[in-house]
Amino acid sequence: MQRCAILDDYQDVALSMADWTPIAGEVEPVVFNDHLDDPAAVAARLKEFPIVVAMRERTPFDAALIGALPNLELLITTGMRNASIDLEAAADAGVTVCGTPSAPGTTAELTWGLILALLRHIPDEVAGLRANGPWQTTVGGDLNGKRLGVVGLGNLGGRVARVARAFEMEVSAWSRSLTDARAAELGVERCATLEELFGTADVVTVHLALNAETRGLIGADLLARMKPGAVLVNTARGPIVDEAALTRALVRKQIAGAGLDVFEFEPKVSAELRSLKNVVLNPHLGSATVEVREEMAGIVVDNILAFLDGRRPPNIVNPQVLENP
Numbered sequence: 001m002q003r004c005a006i007l008d009d010y011q012d013v014a015l016s017m018a019d020w021t022p023i024a025g026e027v028e029p030v031v032f033n034d035h036l037d038d039p040a041a042v043a044a045r046l047k048e049f050p051i052v053v054a055m056r057e058r059t060p061f062d063a064a065l066i067g068a069l070p071n072l073e074l075l076i077t078t079g080m081r082n083a084s085i086d087l088e089a090a091a092d093a094g095v096t097v098c099g100t101p102s103a104p105g106t107t108a109e110l111t112w113g114l115i116l117a118l119l120r121h122i123p124d125e126v127a128g129l130r131a132n133g134p135w136q137t138t139v140g141g142d143l144n145g146k147r148l149g150v151v152g153l154g155n156l157g158g159r160v161a162r163v164a165r166a167f168e169m170e171v172s173a174w175s176r177s178l179t180d181a182r183a184a185e186l187g188v189e190r191c192a193t194l195e196e197l198f199g200t201a202d203v204v205t206v207h208l209a210l211n212a213e214t215r216g217l218i219g220a221d222l223l224a225r226m227k228p229g230a231v232l233v234n235t236a237r238g239p240i241v242d243e244a245a246l247t248r249a250l251v252r253k254q255i256a257g258a259g260l261d262v263f264e265f266e267p268k269v270s271a272e273l274r275s276l277k278n279v280v281l282n283p284h285l286g287s288a289t290v291e292v293r294e295e296m297a298g299i300v301v302d303n304i305l306a307f308l309d310g311r312r313p314p315n316i317v318n319p320q321v322l323e324n325p
Helices: 039-046 063-067 087-092 105-120 122-130 155-166 180-186 194-200 220-224 243-251 271-275 290-308 319-323
Strands: 002-006 027-031 051-054 074-077 096-098 147-151 170-174 203-206 231-234 257-260 279-281
Touching (some): 051 290, 063 087, 074 290, 087 096, 105 122, 105 257, 155 170, 155 180, 220 243
Parallel strands (some): 074 096, 203 231, 231 257
């Protein structure tokens, strides 16, 4: 029987979210609820596993790690994009990599949860009420009439923009590929530059994929252009925003606040960032809903079953591996 490692299942739900009986008797799933930072420790843990399921980018699979896993044949990541997997190295090593597509609505919904939590100081007021503290200690802000700046107007960014129109906000957007036609379709203003977007928005929300072009895209210069009363929300990927620069801007109150679901080094968050009162922090909950997790887990099983049957997995992301002899 082949063994399948399921990594970084912090909530211990992977096995309960799907029907694993189609591969019972052929595959033994082994769940790891903890996280290992040391690549050598990861390699030692996984060296005997031919199948690995990675939860998002929690455990990077670079060329060195892939090379240290000679028994690895199938690597499945939750989500279709995973910037921490070296697809070329996997293909060169004969490792098939698959993803798990899912509905994108959950992250867009969470984005609005963070925006509202920031502007209405919901976490502070909830904590005060639970502690039987003073009644009402903050004064919040409205969305109506404010400007939302959407960085990346793809599927997720478009969903967020449509909700903003329901709040009667003005909406502007920027991405390298954004066209006037796409902006007009969603009723938003296309900004020619990121500098323009950051300088005019009351709320900036990030919805870009992480790649070489977007890593560190939002740094001190852009943050310095924001209004003092503006807030930044990131539910995309942590390294898109320079976390050290953002922390400095928050400490100095150059901007009013930030709502973060993603971080530079997950699952770790700096003590300084955790100590700030003008941030709302979530432990990467964008896809953490029952509906999405059930969908992803079911697709994981489908990909394993196809692989075992010698069929092309339905969600392969490095098809070049099939060309290797």
